Amino acid sequence: MPSRTVIPFGPQHPVFPEPLQLTLTVEDEKVVDAVPGLGYVHRGLEKGAELNDYIKNIYLAERVCGICSFMHSWTYCSCIEELLNIEVPPRAEYLRMIFAELSRVHSHLLWLGLYADAFGLESLFMQCWRIRERCLDMQEAGGGGRVILSTCTIGGMRRNLDEDMRRAFIKEVAEIRRDFERLVPVFLNDYSIKKRTVGVGVLSKEDAQSLGAVGPTLRASGVRSDARMLGYGPYKEVDFEPVVEEGGDCYARGVVRVKEVLQALDLITQALERLPEGEIKANFRGRLKGEVFKRMEQPRGEMLYYVKASRNKNLDRFRIRTPTFANIPPLLKMLPGCDLSDVPVITLSIDPCISCNER
Template sequence: MSKRSIVPFGPQHPVLPEPIHLDLVLEDEKVVEAIPSIGFIHRGLEKLVEKRNFHDYMYVIERIMDVEIPDRAKYLRTIWCEMSRLHSHLLWLGLLADAFGFESLFMHCWRMRETILDMFEASTGGRVIFSVNKIGGVLKDMDNSMLRTFVDMFDKMEEEVRQLTNVFLKDYTVANRLKGVGILTKEDAVLYGAVGPMMRAAGIESDTRKLGYAAYGDIDFDIITGKDCDSFSRCEVRINEIFQSFNIIRQAVAKIPEGPVSVDVKGNPNGEAFVRLEQPRGEAIFYFRGNGTQFLNRARVRTPTFANIPSLVKILEGCDFADVPILVLTIDPCVSCTER
């Protein structure tokens, strides 16, 4: 047995937009064990609810207060959710390309993502933080001409995205870096509680959107799964989800009913609610408890990245040292979300 050495990875690392620290135990060029440590961006959001007004947290409060929001607002939320998924997956594809050194591919992914951000800006006013939801509905309506324009733009974009994703799926340099790397078997995915594309790439059919929150109940879509359980499979699942999102948006625009976009809500939340949502990175869980005042008693948020860290540690065991940045990226880490 060769000598073991420990290489620190992060918190500041060129491949990471956010700080996470891993102690990599190496034997020559092989990683034997990875020990993660987080906390660099912990802000104490769950404690902050005791100091900040409850109006900052929408859907869960609506569940506590038993508010039924108008149908049009549900559809608008669905459309914005899917647009978020589109831009998030394009962002991830770009970061992945950057991690294996394909700079021009990274630039093209992010160029396309900007179109979606422009749409966000036109419809909500913000590029990253939208502040468009409120308790009882949404603050801004998208009129039908805007929705039609968006669908036209998505039609054009779909063709461009297809050309782009062909590079990921057919280029041999990409395949060489991703195929057979970072295998998380179906059994391990269950054991380590993987969520989102990470889990679906291991062949498990599960998608929280199928619970039918917002307008997802009225929309026809299949759960996308992969079968090879490796990094390439995770890339493939996310690419297919991009095209699925285009489809969902088209269906939602075709079916969106007329009507108001919000209802008035009076009073303070009293009681508790537990909500599961499918974010681009996987299933997120929210739990809030109100006590009848304008401040909440308890909040709990479990984000998909947090659920995927055990799987990450698992796939890092036995991998090549040079593959570590790519494997860290394949879980689509959002460390800021994880640490709240």
């Protein structure tokens, strides 16, 4: 009769930069049950948004998460734009897409680095983060901040991209691609990475769908679903095809993210080349009324915003369903049956963003 032990994993753990707690029940070395303990990063942001007026909420929405902060401000602004019937100038939409894809590149590079660190390849972690610094430099040049840009505003963008900057961006993207392509074979073919990830934490296609997985976790299980296929913003005009892998294991989730980095770099180049001329900000007035659901694709998956207002300056209800929130049930499905030493890799493979998750 194997003995059962309960191991608390986290909240302070060297693998995660963020506090996630998993209470693991293990039989010898096999995990049999996992229960998440949340709330270490819960700030009550949804309530805070009801206390502010709707223009101040842009800054609050950006601080849902520091990694994908631009996506949050874009989604929030487009919710408000839909309620106020604002026509956003095409140049602003393209600029938004450029920064959104840039933050996807830097988020995936960040994740690939942490992922490499989880199985001990520290030099690969350093390489990924070195390339990522180039994206941050681009964000700083074009947006004004390294991590939190505050450049997206209701009706458009706050800062324009001049012609010199546009050319510099195209060149820089090509260089990031060149640097990153040298790392791609490592992630795809390296023996030790494959040894740690192939067949670990398998999530079947049926489970992924029924447990509500989103983003790369869903696409790695062979489901062709990406909120960018909805065609919001300029995504309907650019060449876009979601990356799908069949394996459903940690390796497949890594491959999806590697390919998405290359795809996002491609999308940035397309957008920079087609960048239309014109205004970057529309004027607006009026009061908010009604309710709106909006979905967008974050680096970690599909995100849903719900905004309800009734002619007040304040919102009646502001709700965010973030991708990590949807990916935790699949994680709990993946963990039972795995080795204790694989828990960090599997947990990281859903790209947990706890500050999104708990808001």
